[in-house]
Amino acid sequence: MNLDRRKFLKTSGTALLPAMIPVSSVLATGTRQHLSNAPTGPTVKFFGAGESYEPQEYLAELQKYQAAKGIERDRYGTGGVIEALEKRFTEITGKEKAVFMPSGTMANQLAIAVLSGEETKVIVQETSHVFRDESDAAQTVFGKRLVPLAKDATYFTAQQLQEGIESLKQGEVFKTSVGAVSIENPVRRADERVVPIEEIKKISAYCRSNNIGLHLDGARLFIASGWTGVSVKEYASYFDTVYISLYKYFGAAAGAILCGPREVMDKMTHLVKVHGGSMYGNWLNAAMALHRMEGFETRLQQAIQASKSIFATLNKLPGVKVSPLDGGTNIYTLELDKKIDGNRLQASLREAKILMPRPDGNNHTMLTVNETLLYQPVDYIVNAFKKGL
Incomplete structure (x- = not known):
C-alpha cells in the first residue's frame, strides 16, 4: 500500500483539517462540547516524519532557543547560526564541510552536477525524488541525463548498477560516461523503506573503484538511522556528498544542508x-x-519504543492488525476488520487530539511514527483507540 504524501494532503479534506487549524479556531465553530474531555497540549499525529509548527508555535519555539542560547543572525548564509549549524552537521556526518541551502532540490541538483563534472550521465533510482520530483532540473538546467534503474522498486543493487553501466557502454554509438550515482535513503515513494546497508557498501566500493561520484539524498536520513541502528555518520561515510532536510523532522519552515569534501563544497556557495x-x-x-536537533535522536528512540508498546497492545484487540513494512522504517500498516467503522474511529481519535489518516475502501490506512507520540502517555493513546473501536 503506497501512500503518496502530496496526494494524501490534497485529498484528505476534513480528515486533516484539525491538523491545519489551531484548537482555538476549532472550539470557536461550536464543537466545544465534543472536545471538552480532550487533553490539553499538542496533538499526536500518526502522519509525517516529525512536528510541523503553526506560525505562533514556530515563534514560541524560537523564543525558547533565544532565551536559552541566543540567536545570532547570518548575512547571506555567512556567520551566526548558519555557521553554527554547518559546523554541527560536519560533526554529525564526518564530512569536511557543510553548506546551508534553501531547498533539498537545490542540494541534490548541485551535488550531482559537481560530482559528475564533464560527464553527462547520472544513475538514479526510478522511484527517487531526484528522478520523479525535481522537475527534470538535471536535464534542463544542468545538462545531465538521468538514467533510472529498478523501476517501481525501492533500490537497485550493486549488480544492477554494474550491469546498467555496462549496457550503456555497449548500446550507444557515441559513448559518454556515467559521472555520478545518486541514492535516496529512505525512499519516500516507497513509504520510507531503506536501502540495505550491505548493498550501500557494495555500491560505494564499485563507484570508488571506477571513479564515479556518489551522492546520498538523505532528506530523512535520521529516520533511516533510527530504525536500522546505522549511524548517520556511517551512512555518510560511504558517499561523497549527503543532503539532509531541515524541515522533515527538525521543525524548520524550510532549508537543507549539503555536506561533503572541501574541494566539492567550496564550489557550492x-x-x-x-x-x-x-x-x-x-x-x-x-x-x-x-x-x-538538540536531543532529537533520543526523542526519536523514545517514540519508537512508545510505538512498540502501542502497536503491541492494539494487535491484541479484535479486528485490529498493525504491521511493519518489509524493509520499512517509521510507516506501519493498520488493517481494520470490515465490522469496524474506520471513519468513526478516526473521528473519535480526533476528539482525543490524536490524528490518523482516513482508512481506505478496504478499511486500511498507514500509521507513521514520529516524536509527537511522546505528547501523551502510551496508556492514553491506547485507551483512545479502544474507545474509538
Whole structure:
C-alpha cells in the first residue's frame, strides 16, 4: 500500500483539517462540547516524519532557543547560526564541510552536477525524488541525463548498477560516461523503506573503484538511522556528498544542508548564488533546526519504543492488525476488520487530539511514527483507540 504524501494532503479534506487549524479556531465553530474531555497540549499525529509548527508555535519555539542560547543572525548564509549549524552537521556526518541551502532540490541538483563534472550521465533510482520530483532540473538546467534503474522498486543493487553501466557502454554509438550515482535513503515513494546497508557498501566500493561520484539524498536520513541502528555518520561515510532536510523532522519552515569534501563544497556557495538561492537572512530556519536537533535522536528512540508498546497492545484487540513494512522504517500498516467503522474511529481519535489518516475502501490506512507520540502517555493513546473501536 503506497501512500503518496502530496496526494494524501490534497485529498484528505476534513480528515486533516484539525491538523491545519489551531484548537482555538476549532472550539470557536461550536464543537466545544465534543472536545471538552480532550487533553490539553499538542496533538499526536500518526502522519509525517516529525512536528510541523503553526506560525505562533514556530515563534514560541524560537523564543525558547533565544532565551536559552541566543540567536545570532547570518548575512547571506555567512556567520551566526548558519555557521553554527554547518559546523554541527560536519560533526554529525564526518564530512569536511557543510553548506546551508534553501531547498533539498537545490542540494541534490548541485551535488550531482559537481560530482559528475564533464560527464553527462547520472544513475538514479526510478522511484527517487531526484528522478520523479525535481522537475527534470538535471536535464534542463544542468545538462545531465538521468538514467533510472529498478523501476517501481525501492533500490537497485550493486549488480544492477554494474550491469546498467555496462549496457550503456555497449548500446550507444557515441559513448559518454556515467559521472555520478545518486541514492535516496529512505525512499519516500516507497513509504520510507531503506536501502540495505550491505548493498550501500557494495555500491560505494564499485563507484570508488571506477571513479564515479556518489551522492546520498538523505532528506530523512535520521529516520533511516533510527530504525536500522546505522549511524548517520556511517551512512555518510560511504558517499561523497549527503543532503539532509531541515524541515522533515527538525521543525524548520524550510532549508537543507549539503555536506561533503572541501574541494566539492567550496564550489557550492557560488553555485547557490548563481541559481538564485542566496538569501540575505537564513537565521529563522537555521535557529529552529539547531534548537530541535538538540536531543532529537533520543526523542526519536523514545517514540519508537512508545510505538512498540502501542502497536503491541492494539494487535491484541479484535479486528485490529498493525504491521511493519518489509524493509520499512517509521510507516506501519493498520488493517481494520470490515465490522469496524474506520471513519468513526478516526473521528473519535480526533476528539482525543490524536490524528490518523482516513482508512481506505478496504478499511486500511498507514500509521507513521514520529516524536509527537511522546505528547501523551502510551496508556492514553491506547485507551483512545479502544474507545474509538
